[in-house]
Amino acid sequence: MALQARKDFKVVLKRKYFNPNLSRRQNISNGCAKRIPAPQWVWLLNHWKSDEGQLKSEKNKATRALQLNSRHTTRSRSNAVVLDQLELKEGRQIGRAELYVATHTRKDEKPIDDYSNDKIDEIRRKFDEDPSLIAEETHDNDFFSTLFPKERSGRRCGLGLLSGGATSGRIFEALVEMQEVREENKKLWSAVQMLMSNQAKLQQQYDELKSEVSAPERCPSIESSPIVNPGSPDHLQSMNGDNQADSVSHPKKKHEIQLEETRNTVLPCLGKTKSKIPQRTHHQK
Incomplete structure (x- = not known):
């Protein structure tokens, strides 16, 4: 809504204060009656005088010329406002056909274009033939509906699910x-x-x-384990005690294997110990 109002206001400024036959400097000096700030007026003039602005203006004019019944003389006023003003002025009801004549006729009583001229001539001829059509109430088959029938095409527009069209x-x-x-x-x-x-x-x-894999095995290291003399009586006694305990809790065959392993371990140690005793005694003397 605000965008449309801005566009309509620019149309009013261009129609009322812009002269395409004058130069840019002359249009700037003429001004716009302070309707907008001076920098904005200069910007509009630069746009309207540029090649891009002129090309766009000509393109829009050609597009509007192809649209029949798209032009009117009401400017920013809606048809409802014009209808209310006419009824207050005439003091009677105004039909849609009479409203069309009022909205498509200039101040000099000339139609706005050739299409409107043909329609206005037909409306006036029908009014002369049947004056009751002037204040005809609006309904589906009124005079205005026959004069401007709704365009029906094979393809419906709008939401396809609601209109049931091809889409x-x-x-x-x-x-x-x-x-x-x-x-x-x-x-x-x-x-x-x-x-x-x-x-x-x-x-x-x-x-x-x-x-679990990276964790160190929990076994005593060689440095931290106590040094035990294999030939000491306490060590032999503990080994014998361990052997006796194992003999009670294990089968006979396993006991014999353990005794054999103990014999193979202890006897060499005893031999080494006996060979070292004289050397220690001689060293002490």
Whole structure:
């Protein structure tokens, strides 16, 4: 609404204050009666005098010329306002055909274009034949409807689902396809969520296994373990105690194997110990 009002105001400025036969400097000096600030008036003049502005103006004129019954003399006033003003002035009801004559006639009583001229001549001729048509009430088959019948084409405009035109089937198919795509997207999203959950579980299991593998084995090191003399009586007694405990809790065959391993371990140690005793005694002397 505001944009249309701005366009209408520029039309008024151009029609009333702009002279295409004058130069840009002369139009600037003439001004626009301070309807808008001076910088804005200069900008409008530059646009109207430019090649782009003139080409656009000619194009719009040609487009409006192709549109029959599109021109009128009411400017920014609506037909409802003009109708109310005419009824107040004449003191009677005004029909739509008479309103058309008033909105398409200039101040010099000439029609606005050739199309309007033909329609106004037909309206006046019908009024002379039947004066009751002047104040005819509006209905579907009134004189104005016969003079300007509604254009009917094979293809209806508007929303296809509401008007039932040729586009209704295509719109319905598009809606069905859209619904199918939405359902498929829901299934895909549920599958993605399941994969993400499984990935999180696998990552957790991987972290646990990695921590177990990277953890050091809990066994005493050689430096931290106590030094035990293999030939000491306490060591032999503890080994014998361990052997006796194992003999009670294990089968006979396993006990014999352990005794053999102990014999193979202790006897060499005793031999080494005996060979070292004289050297220590001589060193002490």
